[in-house]
Amino acid sequence: MSLKETLLQDMKAAMKEKESGKTKLAVIRMVRSSIRNAEIDGKCELDDVGIGTVIAKEMKQRKExxxxxVKAGRADLAEQIKAEMAVLERYMPGQLSKEEVEAVVRGVMEGMATADLNMGTVMKAVMPHVQGKADGKVISQTVRELLQNRQLRNSIDKRMNRL
Structure with missing residues (x-):
């Protein structure tokens, strides 16, 4: 069963739950609306990966x-957002750990020419592999760290060759 079908089935179940399923129903409707909007914008039907990306975007908005x-001291709204996040977590694709992201980035960087190794080109090459499976902040931080480590090693190697 595709993710879209799962959302539809869960929405029907939440409707039957009446009062206890209100939050779940509202979140699923919001996600289905976001999916529909993404499909209209892209002029194509989204597969599970595309839907996972939309759900990850919704989760990111909730985290922010x-x-x-929490900063504003609005515990009531924070609790509601936490409940919405709990519903979204069921549909989130499996998230990669920092170590797994690092392994993917290393693999992509090894396949690239040394001259092409900059933040933009590496991010562009890495994103198709981890889109929706990891937070963008974690990905960019990992790419930045690996690029800095590589530059540091290169400068040390150059100094060592001079000696």
């Missing part, structure tokens, strides 16, 4: 809202 509500 949660931080803002």
């Amino acid at each position: 809202s949660l931080e803002d509500f």
Whole structure:
């Protein structure tokens, strides 16, 4: 069963739950609406990977809202956002750990020419492999660290060759 079908089935179940399924129903409707909008914008039907990307985007928005509500001292809104995040977590694709992201980035960097190794080109090459499976901040931080380590090693190697 595809992710879209799962969302539809869960939405029907939440409707039958009446009062206890209100949050779940609202979140699923919001996600289905976001998926529909993405399909209209892209003029194509999304597969599970595309839907996972939309759900990851929704989760990211909720995380940012949660931080803002906690800073503002709005515990009531923070609790609602946490409940929404719990619903979204069921549909999130499996997230890669930092070590797994690092392994993917290393593999992509090894396949690239040394002259092409900069933040933009590496990110462009890495994103298709980890899109929706890892947070963008973690990916960019990993790429930045590996590029800095590589530059540091290169400068040390140059100094050692001079001696």
